[in-house]
Amino acid sequence: MLNNINSSYNLELLSKTTQLMNKSKKFQTTAEIIFDFIKNFIDFNMVVIYKINEKENILEIVSCLGSDAEKLKKRMPFKIGEGAVGLVAKNKKPLLINDVLEYKDIKVRQYTEEDPIIRTFLAVPLVVGDKAIGILSVSNSLPGQYDDYHVQMINIIASQGAVLLELNSNITEAQRFSDKILDNVNSGIIVLDNQCNIIKLNKSAENITGFKYDEILGSNILSKRLTLDCKEDFVLRCFNEGKMYFEEPGYMIRKDENIIRIRLSTSLMYDDEGNIKSCICIFRDNTEIENLQSRIAMSDKLEALGRLTAGLVHEIRNPLLPIRNASEYLLNKYGNTDNNDELKSLLKIISEESERLNRVLEGFVNMGKNSFSSMGSCELKEVIDEVIGLLNYTLKKNNIKIIVDLVENEIILPFNKDNLKQVFINLLLNSIDAINMNDTAMQRVIIINATLNNSNIIISITDTGKGIPKQELNQIFDPFYSTKKNGSGMGLYIAFNIVKSSGGEIDVESNTEKGTKITLTIPREGGCV
Numbered sequence: 001m002l003n004n005i006n007s008s009y010n011l012e013l014l015s016k017t018t019q020l021m022n023k024s025k026k027f028q029t030t031a032e033i034i035f036d037f038i039k040n041f042i043d044f045n046m047v048v049i050y051k052i053n054e055k056e057n058i059l060e061i062v063s064c065l066g067s068d069a070e071k072l073k074k075r076m077p078f079k080i081g082e083g084a085v086g087l088v089a090k091n092k093k094p095l096l097i098n099d100v101l102e103y104k105d106i107k108v109r110q111y112t113e114e115d116p117i118i119r120t121f122l123a124v125p126l127v128v129g130d131k132a133i134g135i136l137s138v139s140n141s142l143p144g145q146y147d148d149y150h151v152q153m154i155n156i157i158a159s160q161g162a163v164l165l166e167l168n169s170n171i172t173e174a175q176r177f178s179d180k181i182l183d184n185v186n187s188g189i190i191v192l193d194n195q196c197n198i199i200k201l202n203k204s205a206e207n208i209t210g211f212k213y214d215e216i217l218g219s220n221i222l223s224k225r226l227t228l229d230c231k232e233d234f235v236l237r238c239f240n241e242g243k244m245y246f247e248e249p250g251y252m253i254r255k256d257e258n259i260i261r262i263r264l265s266t267s268l269m270y271d272d273e274g275n276i277k278s279c280i281c282i283f284r285d286n287t288e289i290e291n292l293q294s295r296i297a298m299s300d301k302l303e304a305l306g307r308l309t310a311g312l313v314h315e316i317r318n319p320l321l322p323i324r325n326a327s328e329y330l331l332n333k334y335g336n337t338d339n340n341d342e343l344k345s346l347l348k349i350i351s352e353e354s355e356r357l358n359r360v361l362e363g364f365v366n367m368g369k370n371s372f373s374s375m376g377s378c379e380l381k382e383v384i385d386e387v388i389g390l391l392n393y394t395l396k397k398n399n400i401k402i403i404v405d406l407v408e409n410e411i412i413l414p415f416n417k418d419n420l421k422q423v424f425i426n427l428l429l430n431s432i433d434a435i436n437m438n439d440t441a442m443q444r445v446i447i448i449n450a451t452l453n454n455s456n457i458i459i460s461i462t463d464t465g466k467g468i469p470k471q472e473l474n475q476i477f478d479p480f481y482s483t484k485k486n487g488s489g490m491g492l493y494i495a496f497n498i499v500k501s502s503g504g505e506i507d508v509e510s511n512t513e514k515g516t517k518i519t520l521t522i523p524r525e526g527g528c529v
Helices: 002-023 027-041 069-074 083-091 148-183 203-209 234-241 287-334 341-365 380-397 417-437 470-475 491-501
Strands: 046-053 058-065 095-097 120-128 131-140 188-193 198-201 226-228 248-253 259-270 276-285 401-406 445-452 456-463 505-511 515-523
Touching (some): 002 148, 027 058, 027 148, 083 095, 083 131, 095 148, 120 148, 188 203, 226 259, 234 276, 259 287, 259 470, 287 341, 341 380, 380 417, 417 445, 417 456, 470 505
Antiparallel strands (some): 046 131, 095 120, 120 131, 188 198, 226 248, 505 515
């Protein structure tokens, strides 16, 4: 009667264990289920699960109970066909030894300092089809503890475990294969969970973002550094609305804070209940392509501009000639009259600026022929004073204060005077517009500063206006590009080319809350006096 009760319990235990193993998705979980079965089925001192490595003809320890698995893995591995475990791997048949001390045919390896003493030894192969993929061994420190019934029951569990071990091995291999594919794809791939945290990224994603896997794994840094044009919170829309994107333009802020243009596509992964589980973001660095496209478009625009300019110059010169002649006539007639200083000053401005406008028109006609000549020199303070005089009415009307701080009063620049005036006019007009667009400005000020070092003259123009967004800074010197509603996009382009033609550099620092600082670095050719 007792045997029937035990048999019934063991069959129920076997059935329950099989059901649990069928639901297991990880082999480590399966190993724990097997260990729990053995705990409830027989007495033991150590249980070990091995995997057969056919390539190296050895048995590798996968999991262990009753000893230190890591120490076991560091020992000399069992070779297939050698020792009790190796023989089971070779023959694909169970082996039961009731007392290893008296059993002379096969040697059972003993590590009495680290492991329990082995007296009773039972090993069954993990077989899938005709292929042995591993071994399950059970040992006891007392002799004669197991019989054929125990062998049969453990063999049933081993067969079930073999399928799961093989499946786990295949999944692991498939994972390695997919990882290999991901790491060899040129596009960056980042996988986000439903909290927008990064759970996977490939090598290309590391290269494009500048972040290493360990640096951003588990963070939601992507939502702060990846933006699609005119599409805010696009990742949240993917999760909340099931929205997907294909080849959408945007920009990314790299780890080094450099901004690159990207093209991004998204794909969604669902769980068994149909809920969105994760979002896959696939992106590539599109900076060079967009720059090339921009240059091609720019070339077409400049070609069209050349044709348009010729017609405009002709139409502007027609009324300009009588204006110049009239101003010269009035200046000659009333210029020497007493008490007409203001009239004389205004007529002089009309005459000089009409002449300068004529020269500017000549420059536009020859825009494609390096019209921004660097010949000549001029005195910085004189140019600044003249430009401020021209813009004085505009500055007063907009309640803007201008401060000039020059390290020396006489600084000679290697510039054509007309060109340098054009640079300052364009830059100051931009600053005036920026200040007018900044409703929160506490001060309405433009500061012109000039310093010298051994090789350069450094001029800065700083305003308290509405700054330029970081992602737009690399485009502001492109022709036709403007952040202003009615801007032509030619002012900074012309200023940039004039400065470059004289061997100088022009740099921009901007903050959308504090304003903009433009720095001209000009070689001291011609010296200073």
